[in-house]
Amino acid sequence: MDWLAASDYGFAREVLQRGTAAIYLIAFISAVNQFPALLGEHGLLPAPDFLRLSYARRQPTLFRWRYSDRLLLAVAWTGAAISALLVLGIPQLAPGWVPLILFLVIWLAYLSIVNIGQTFYAFGWESLLLEAGFTVAFLGGSQEAPPITVIILLRWLVFRLEFGAGMIKMRGDRSWRNLTALYYHHETQPMPNPVSRYAHLLPKWFHRFEVLGNHFAQLIVPFFLFAPQPVASIAAAIVILTQLWLVFTGNFAWLNVITIVLAFSAISNPVAHVIVPLIPPTGATDAMPPWFAFLALVASALLIALSWWPARNLLSRRQLMNASFNRWHLVNAYGAFGSVTKERYEVVVEGTAAEQPGGEAVWQVYEFKGKPGDPRRIPRQFAPYHLRLDWLMWFLALGSHDSRWFLVFLSKLLDADRRTLKLLRVDPFGGTPPTWVRARLYLYRFATRRERREEGVWWMREEAGILVPPISRSTQARRGYGR
Incomplete structure (x- = not known):
């Protein structure tokens, strides 16, 4: 042959x-x-x-x-x-x-x-x-x-x-x-x-x-x-x-x-x-x-x-993107970015050790390894390594239909779950459980050259709302957030 x-x-x-x-x-x-x-x-x-x-x-x-x-x-x-x-x-x-x-x-x-x-x-x-x-x-x-x-x-x-x-x-x-x-x-x-x-x-x-x-x-x-x-x-x-x-x-x-x-x-x-x-x-x-x-x-x-x-x-007008036609994932359909997001929203997760979430409560931020958070922090290079949690956080900010995992994630933070915390870059509580956690939504954009020079930031951001209001171990149990 x-x-x-x-x-x-x-x-x-x-x-x-x-x-x-x-x-x-x-x-x-x-x-x-x-x-x-x-x-x-x-x-x-x-x-x-x-x-x-x-x-x-x-x-x-x-x-x-x-x-x-x-x-x-x-x-x-x-x-x-x-x-x-x-x-x-x-x-x-x-x-x-x-x-x-x-x-x-x-x-x-x-x-x-x-x-x-x-x-x-x-x-x-x-x-x-x-x-x-x-x-x-x-x-x-x-x-x-x-x-x-x-x-x-x-x-x-x-x-x-x-x-x-x-x-x-x-x-x-x-x-x-x-x-x-x-x-x-x-x-x-x-x-x-x-x-x-x-x-x-x-x-x-x-x-x-x-x-x-x-x-x-x-x-x-x-x-x-x-x-x-x-x-x-x-x-x-x-x-x-x-x-x-x-x-x-x-x-x-x-x-x-x-x-x-x-x-x-x-x-x-x-x-x-x-x-x-x-x-x-x-x-x-x-x-x-x-x-x-x-x-x-x-x-x-x-x-x-x-x-x-x-x-x-x-050849189909209703072309599927990233689809598998068999359970063995052989000879698949591929494609990426059929639509382009015009604005960038980010979910910022915070916790506090205060007894009550209002008033004088001091909220501290959980920082992720790859996704934007602290406006002063320069994004890092991780590819070809895949940070799966960070990617899902991007979809979450876009309004992903499957966000069951996120409420469980917040529950894990309330428990200071060791494995979950290892997926993050910064745990502001050093391995101890917070009393409350919440998730806020921000609109991010890259800083201009002038803004970077004057303010020393990589990102500019403004708050866009609350994604998940403050929850504690007691409220998560009542609302069914925990497992």
């Missing part, structure tokens, strides 16, 4: 497998650090409660029959260890069945976590990581050439990711069509980084150029990923450059990084060799074992068959 061997894509396979494994490593570490507090036995949305639902019992997950925090940590640490080995490239030196099995193991382990993760794992890049992990498993080991069908399917994944995002924008917010979306985006994106304010303050003509560049990269360039070389490599380079700009100006978990990794599926060894002579002009030339060729073709046929639904979705 010489026609199946893509001998010019050995370098691409190295990037695809090691890069995808690196994202899995980050995802598993994120689960270790955050899952027990958010979704564990005593979390904000306990997984054991979710698993009692008939819907949950139909999902493919290792936790279907039993969940415990200890089991969750065992699965996550095992996945992290295997991912680290794959990042180092050690299993890829063995016969092709070794990396194949290990990638499928971490895919199944993370699938098990995502499928019980509820709203804290309801992000498009979770499905993207799962689809990528399953697909790169069939690239084989470094001794033989990767299958061309799998290389093409990875380009098809990048196409859906980019073209889907472009179409959802054109069908969605008018600001994408009149080129004004970037007047707002850098300021109102879920989690700004240290560069976001500088990007926001750039001239409006530059923001219009940004939108035009986005449309070109997402609506035109993806078609050239399937062109002959070197055109496909040039198209991939454009995708990579546009994603690097998003990495530079925002915190979108691993969405941009994994898109960059997947774009290497269109970069051939000869083209890479011209840019970096240390990269060999050809990849592995060993014959592909018949058994592996058979498995690669079967997997390719499966992914092609599953492509019907996302392909139809791309």
Whole structure:
């Protein structure tokens, strides 16, 4: 089956497998650090409660029959260890069945976590990581050439990711069509980084150029990923450059990084060799074992068959954004920012040790790690690490329909729950319980250059109302806020 061997894509396979494994490593570490507090036995949305639902019992997950925090940590640490080995490239030196099995193991382990993760794992890049992990498993080991069908399917994944995002924008917010979306985006994106304010303050003509560049990269360039070389490599380079700009100006978990990794599926060894002579002009030339060729073709046929639904979705006027059409999160629909928020609202959580919440009560602020809070604090860079609580706080400020977890979160603060407090940057009470907590809503905007110079602040804000009035352990019990 010489026609199946893509001998010019050995370098691409190295990037695809090691890069995808690196994202899995980050995802598993994120689960270790955050899952027990958010979704564990005593979390904000306990997984054991979710698993009692008939819907949950139909999902493919290792936790279907039993969940415990200890089991969750065992699965996550095992996945992290295997991912680290794959990042180092050690299993890829063995016969092709070794990396194949290990990638499928971490895919199944993370699938098990995502499928019980509820709203804290309801992000498009979770499905993207799962689809990528399953697909790169069939690239084989470094001794033989990767299958061309799998290389093409990875380009098809990048196409859906980019073209889907472009179409959802054109069908969605008018600001994408009149080129004004970037007047707002850098300021109102879920989690700004240290560069976001500088990007926001750039001239409006530059923001219009940004939108035009986005449309070109997402609506035109993806078609050239399937062109002959070197055109496909040039198209991939454009995708990579546009994603690097998003990495530079925002915190979108691993969405941009994994898109960059997947774009290497269109970069051939000869083209890479011209840019970096240390990269060999050809990849592995060993014959592909018949058994592996058979498995690669079967997997390719499966992914092609599953492509019907996302392909139809791309052409639909009612295009779905970040949708999975099967329980295994394979061949999904993607898209982001179909609408752009024009104003930024933030929820500020406060507590007091006073006996009563009024009068002379002194309220102190709980600071989050990533989301804006203290106007003087410069936003930090966290991506590709995913701060799940901070992201949900952004949706909460937008009026998210699923905010059950937030009242439980306030209850945990009243109990000074150790795991919950570890998700925060600042606990103003040093681990002791407050008597009252509340949540206020503020309208935020980036400080102008003059305001920054005169007042030393990064953000300007004004109060917009009370989201949750003061509650205590006694009032939460009466109102049903606690668990």
